Amino acid sequence: MLLGLVEQSVTPKYYLGGKNKMEGKVKFFNKGKGYGFVSGEDGKDYFVHLTGLEPGVDLNENDEITFTVEQGDKGPKAVKVSKK
Numbered sequence: 001m002l003l004g005l006v007e008q009s010v011t012p013k014y015y016l017g018g019k020n021k022m023e024g025k026v027k028f029f030n031k032g033k034g035y036g037f038v039s040g041e042d043g044k045d046y047f048v049h050l051t052g053l054e055p056g057v058d059l060n061e062n063d064e065i066t067f068t069v070e071q072g073d074k075g076p077k078a079v080k081v082s083k084k
Contacts, residue, residue, distance in 0.1 A: 021066045023084065029059040038065060038078050047072065052079040 022040045029036030034050035036059065046069060053059065059081070067078040 021068060021080075023064070023066050024078075026059045026061055026063045026065060028061055031058075038067065038081070040067075040069070040078075044076075046076055046078040047074070048078040048081055052077065052081050054080060054082040057082055 022042065024038045024040040024046075027037045027039055027045060029048065036048055037045050038048050039045050046067070048059075048067070052067075059065070064084040065081055066084055067081040069076045070079050071077075
């Protein structure tokens with residue numbers, strides 16, 4: 001049966017809506033432009049904007065972080081981002 005072989009490419013609802021924290025790493029963050037991308041423990045990359053950072057958080061490449069995932073205008077995005 002084909003259904004068992006189809007890979008699900010949608011972020012699990014388990015993470016959407018901020019119900020649970022996900023761990024990950026910062027791929028890059030451009031402080032001048034106020035955005036970047038992070039990699040989640042699920043192997044997917046998420047957009048992150050300056051407004052999605054917890055107060056006082058400053059992101060650098062390869063920082064270990066925790067975050068929740070919300071549905072943005074153009075796809076899932078990282079919010080409530082904090083360092084581990």
